[in-house]
Amino acid sequence: xxxxxxxxxxxxxxxxxxxxxxxxxxxxxxxxxxxxxxxxxxxxxxxxxxxxxxxxxxxxxxxxxxxxxxxxxxxxxxxxxxxxxxxxxxxxxxxxxxxxxxxxxxxxxxxxxxxxxxxxxxxxxxxxxxxxxxxxxxxxxxxxxxxxxxxxxxxxxxxxxxxxxxxxxxxxxxxxxxxxxxxxxxxxxxxxxxxxxxxxxxxxxxxxxxxxxxxxxxxxxxxxxxxxxxxxxxxxxxxxxxxxxxxxxxx
Amino acid sequence: xxxxxxxxxxxxxxxxxxxxxxxxxxxxxxxxxxxxxxxxxxxxxxxxxxxxxxxxxxxxxxxxxxxxxxxxxxxxxxxxxxxxxxxxxxxxxxxxxxxxxxxxxxxxxxxxxxxxxxxxxxxxxxxxxxxxxxxxxxxxxxxxxxxxxxxxxxxxxxxxxxxxxxxxxxxxxxxxxxxxxxxxxxxxxxxxxxxxxxxxxxxxxxxx
Numbered sequence: 001x002x003x004x005x006x007x008x009x010x011x012x013x014x015x016x017x018x019x020x021x022x023x024x025x026x027x028x029x030x031x032x033x034x035x036x037x038x039x040x041x042x043x044x045x046x047x048x049x050x051x052x053x054x055x056x057x058x059x060x061x062x063x064x065x066x067x068x069x070x071x072x073x074x075x076x077x078x079x080x081x082x083x084x085x086x087x088x089x090x091x092x093x094x095x096x097x098x099x100x101x102x103x104x105x106x107x108x109x110x111x112x113x114x115x116x117x118x119x120x121x122x123x124x125x126x127x128x129x130x131x132x133x134x135x136x137x138x139x140x141x142x143x144x145x146x147x148x149x150x151x152x153x154x155x156x157x158x159x160x161x162x163x164x165x166x167x168x169x170x171x172x173x174x175x176x177x178x179x180x181x182x183x184x185x186x187x188x189x190x191x192x193x194x195x196x197x198x199x200x201x202x203x204x205x206x207x208x209x210x211x212x213x214x215x216x217x218x219x220x221x222x223x224x225x226x227x228x229x230x231x232x233x234x235x236x237x238x239x240x241x242x243x244x245x246x247x248x249x250x251x
Numbered sequence: 252x253x254x255x256x257x258x259x260x261x262x263x264x265x266x267x268x269x270x271x272x273x274x275x276x277x278x279x280x281x282x283x284x285x286x287x288x289x290x291x292x293x294x295x296x297x298x299x300x301x302x303x304x305x306x307x308x309x310x311x312x313x314x315x316x317x318x319x320x321x322x323x324x325x326x327x328x329x330x331x332x333x334x335x336x337x338x339x340x341x342x343x344x345x346x347x348x349x350x351x352x353x354x355x356x357x358x359x360x361x362x363x364x365x366x367x368x369x370x371x372x373x374x375x376x377x378x379x380x381x382x383x384x385x386x387x388x389x390x391x392x393x394x395x396x397x398x399x400x401x402x403x404x405x406x407x408x409x410x411x412x413x414x415x416x417x418x419x420x421x422x423x424x425x426x427x428x429x430x431x432x433x434x435x436x437x438x439x440x441x442x443x444x445x446x447x448x449x450x451x452x453x454x455x456x457x458x459x
Contacts, residue, residue: 001421003379003399040446045379071269076401076444093263098444120262121302123375123403166375166403197373220373250379250399 003250004214005045005221006238007078007199008228010035013052015061033068039228040073042235045250047073048101048223051081052144063095070096080128080169089116093124101126101169104142107149107156110163117164126199127165129153131186132173138186145173154189161194168194169223171202179205179226187217199223207233207241214247254457255282255293259317260310262301267335270443271297274453287320295456296324300337304346304362304406307337308354318355325357329434333390333456339430339437340408348406358432360410365423372423374405380420380428380440388417388431390438390455398448400428400440408439 011018016030036047047069051062059082066079079092080101089100089112105112106127117125130145131138131153138153157168170190172183182200191198197220200213204224213222227233239249254275256267264283271281282289290296298321300307311317325332334342343354346362354362367374379399384391400420407426410416415432419425420440428439436456442449 001380002376002402005378070265071273074266074270074273074444074450075446076403094265096265096269098263098266119302121306122405123301123377124263167377195367195370195373196375197377220378 001248003045003248004219004242005199006210006235006242006249007046007048007221007223008039008044008235009048009050009201009223009225010229011050011052011225012062012065012081013054014058015065018052032065033072036069036077037072039235040075043239043250044075044235045221046076046078048078048080051079053082063091066092066095066097078126080126084112086112086116086119089120089125093120097124099124099126099166101128103128103130106160107140107142107151110159113160113163113165117166122164122166125165126167126169127160128169128171129157129160129190130171130173133183133186141173145176153186154193157190157194161196165196167197167199169199169201173202175203176201177226178203181205181209182213182217184212184216187213187219191218191220197221207238210238211242211245211247214242215245252295252457253280253282253293254295254297255284255290256297256299257290257317257321258283258285259314261299261307261337264299264301266441266443267297267299270450270453271457274450274457279457285314285317287316290320290324295331295333295459296321298332298334298338298341300335300339300341302337304337304340304348304354305350305352307341308346308352311341321355325435331434331456331459332436334435334437335443336404336439336441339439340406342430342435342437343408343410346406357435358410358415358430359412360408362406362408365405365407365426368423375403376405376422376426377403380422382418382420382428383425384418386414386417386431388429388436389459390429390431390436390452391417392455394448394451394455399445400438400442400449401444402428402440404439408437
């Protein structure tokens with residue numbers, strides 16, 4: 001049967017990992033390639049890089065990171081952050097990314113999703129939805145969570161499925177960085193509505209949150225950053241815990 | 252020995268190239284080309300494929316003489332060929348993604364959309380699923396039954412002759428995940444993304 005996926009995410013800035021871990025056997029804690037390799041050796045089902053490089057002149061650093069990682073990690077690699085155009089997607093795929101996640105550009109110009117999924121196939125197009133609760137609905141934020149678009153997240157999720165997205169990476173802006181768990185309502189609403197897989201993100205602080213994301217949030221995959229970064233848990237521990245809770249995982 | 256990965260603008264093949272180079276090390280020469288003479292003279296060919304059935308078939312046909320060269324290689328000269336994902340699907344007579352499109356016709360059958368049972372199952376079928384090996388296949392040498400492989404697809408190959416199926420995987424139905432017909436091999440999953448076990452399968456193919 002199809003397994004639920006665990007996806008560790010690394011924030012990369014100017015080609016270096018931000019919020020690094022202190023693995024004892026790591027020669028260079030800031031090297032995303034080495035950290036990705038540790039995750040994949042530890043049983044990560046996919047690796048995700050989020051490029052948070054602010055300045056344009058350092059944008060090319062991510063390409064180098066992706067190229068090196070894809071020569072060492074033989075599990076799927078998703079790369080997001082600052083992806084603006086079909087050409088950006090093409091470049092990342094050519095460097096060895098397997099999927100590209102699109103956030104701001106998907107909101108500003110949904111044609112990018114339509115065009116890129118036609119050109120490269122839906123399998124490599126992930127639309128990243130950053131949503132924040134406002135009253136009884138959720139609104140889409142762009143530019144790394146700084147701009148409120150007022151767009152309804154649920155409607156937008158539907159639209160992205162129709163536009164050709166292969167997966168949705170749904171992040172709750174309310175929960176991101178809080179370690180209090182995923183926004184389960186948001187995840188389950190979107191996941192129940194769309195027919196494409198949903199990756200839950202934002203707010204994981206312990207392993208039970210991963211369980212909730214799948215069982216209650218109905219996500220196909222769970223993404224987490226800090227619980228893995230800071231060495232609080234290994235991917236292997238997470239998988240064994242999910243397995244003990246009856247969630248199908250690849251062990 | 253030369254192994255050629257056919258580069259016919261079928262989408263993203265970087266991962267296929269990286270994984271074959273990782274396995275080949277210095278023992279085997281990995282070529283990535285659409286040059287017909289190089290394909291003819293190679294010992295083994297890998298036919299990758301991403302995107303839709305139609306876009307891949309169109310891309311093959313766009314390179315003049317490529318389909319004939321592949322036919323010669325796999326059917327007339329019976330040299331080993333591995334199709335991956337849509338590369339496998341194109342073995343069929345016909346595919347129904349986007350519009351009805353003629354395939355290579357190497358293995359009778361069709362490629363149609365996975366039945367998601369009215370939305371009960373998500374599509375694409377993305378992630379790690381297990382191999383049910385139903386028949387010995389040379390590329391599964393030393394691969395344990397129930398090993399996890401990485402899948403990402405919405406369409407499935409349904410061959411007429413079920414005896415050619417070497418493994419299936421359980422999703423909304425038993426989906427064909429590999430076939431073997433004499434010298435022709437195909438995997439619906441992505442060995443290049445399936446961690447160490449995937450690399451082992453690539454090694455098995457290279458070592459044929």
